Amino acid sequence: MAHSAAHSAAHPVEAPSRPAGRMLKIGQLAECSGLTIRNLRFYADAGVFGELPRSLKGYRLFPPEAIHWVGILRTAQAAGFSLEEIQELLRALRLNQVPCGHVREALGSKLSALEAKLAEIKVLADILRAALGTPDGQSSPVGCNIMETLLSEASRLPKLSETKH
Structure with missing residues (x-):
């Protein structure tokens, strides 16, 4: 148990009560990511997270890696990336098709x-x-x-x- 608490403190974006690999409801992702449920709904409705499955009760379900997507989203948004640019970056990430040269070029442009x-x-x-x-x-x-x-x-x-x- 002490190892679990230490791990949670070292990785604050990880929900301590969530087993690894399990889908997240929007409230859980909000708690883990620091975004509000309203913001997450906006991004989900805009297609930033791609097609999301729903529970039997109709709740959006996010894969565990959505925590990382939100981190990238927040950084990119703060750096001035448009919603469309963020969608493109995250789509490539979800499809494991992130060309580093493209990312480097986009980041260099925003840095300038x-x-x-x-x-x-x-x-x-x-x-x-x-x-x-x-x-x-x-x-x-x-x-x-x-x-x-x-x-x-x-x-x-x-x-x-x-x-x-």
């Missing part, structure tokens, strides 16, 4: 987009710091000195044509 967004956020943070460092007053042509700083710093922002539409 995230790094560009991070650079943009850093510029925006610098602009706000500069504005906050401006003393109060009404001596500028636009009135508030802080607003004048925002206006003068606007040239540091990327052009609209350079950003995602």
Whole structure:
């Protein structure tokens, strides 16, 4: 029993009361994965998990590897992958047809987009710091000195044509 408890602590996504290899109901997957039942229903209805069997009472049943699918889904979603891109990745995973080159290319593209967004956020943070460092007053042509700083710093922002539409 102590081994089981230690194993559960080391692998928190695994449900301690669920025997290995047994199908999961949506509530069990929610508990194991950290997603809500509502979110899981949305993804299941969108086809992200493929065709799911149902119990005799009509409950969706998820295979044990769905815990891993949800982990990939959450990471991919946070990285900016679209629902369609996530569906494609998970479909390939379910079919054991994951070409690493394709995954590497997709991840590289998302990393580039995230790094560009991070650079943009850093510029925006610098602009706000500069504005906050401006003393109060009404001596500028636009009135508030802080607003004048925002206006003068606007040239540091990327052009609209350079950003995602």
